[in-house]
Amino acid sequence: MVGDLVHYYNIAIELVVSFIALFAITKILGKTLITQITPFDFISAIVLSELVGNALYDSEVGVSSILFALTLWGLLIYITEWITQKFITTRGFLEGKPSILINKGKISFKELKKNHLDLNQLQHLLRSRDVFTMREVEYAILETDGTLNVLKKYIYDTPRRQDKNDVTDKEIYLPLTLISDGEIVWKNLTLLGHSKSWLTLEINKQGYSSVEEVLFGEWLEGEGLYLQGY
Known part of the structure; x- marks a missing residue:
């Protein structure tokens, strides 16, 4: 019984300390860690949560170890952010484009x-x-x-x-993808009620000799077939 109370007491202390430490790190590093503007921010948030989560259920890890790990990781994040602010050439590599x-x-x-x-x-x-x-x-x-x-x-x-000068109601249609990555989307072509020969004729009209040359093809009622090649 006493052992259980001590165990829960230790978890409570570690939780409170971790909460304060994470709050301090977030305030110091700014709001980018919360919004996860860059891939590095996303990784940092995951690692910080893992550090705390794993430490809480490891009886051999004390409060001092948690504080050390959080402080060191927070320092690494801060240094990285400082580098990207100081040296423009590093932003593409560290933050992405x-x-x-x-x-x-x-x-x-x-x-x-x-x-x-x-x-x-x-x-x-x-x-x-x-x-x-x-x-x-x-x-x-x-x-x-x-x-x-x-x-x-x-x-x-x-x-x-x-x-802007037309206030009459018009029926709205969802577009149908007929070609994706150079391949016919047969389900949508059948739904439209047309055949491959019709589709081939339509893409020929727009300067393409075969379906394989088309990256994307979309049909919208009232506007016809929209194509983009590779």
Whole structure:
């Protein structure tokens, strides 16, 4: 019974000390550790939580060991942040660089590969920014924290400039991806009610000789087929 009380007392002391230490580190290092602006911030947050979590349930680790580990890791983070502020050339390596996934309306296959993204993931990121069709996008920039910022083309910017004098209700359609990574998305093509020969004819009209030459193809009712090559 006494042994259990001592055990819980030690955990309570370690928790309080860890809380104060983590709070102090966060205040010293700034808000970037909380928002995890860079990959390094993300790693730092994970390591700090692991240091505390593992130490709490290791009976051989005392308060002094926890404080030493947190202080040393906090110091390393502080030094790294100081280096990136002092020397601009180190920022790209330590903090990462934003990637332009869509540049002037064109998908950058090179940047997608570099960031280990496929077209489905890009579409998911766009939808999270309330963009449901790629034809609306002029620029899409993947930030170092993994978020996507989108600049729409002028005619699609909010409020819709091409419809500002049109107050009538219009039926809204979801776009259908017909080609992804040079392959036909058969489910959507069947849903649309067309065949491969129709799709081949449509891509030929836009200067492509085969489906394999097309990185991305999307159909939107009322606007037709939108294609981007490699």
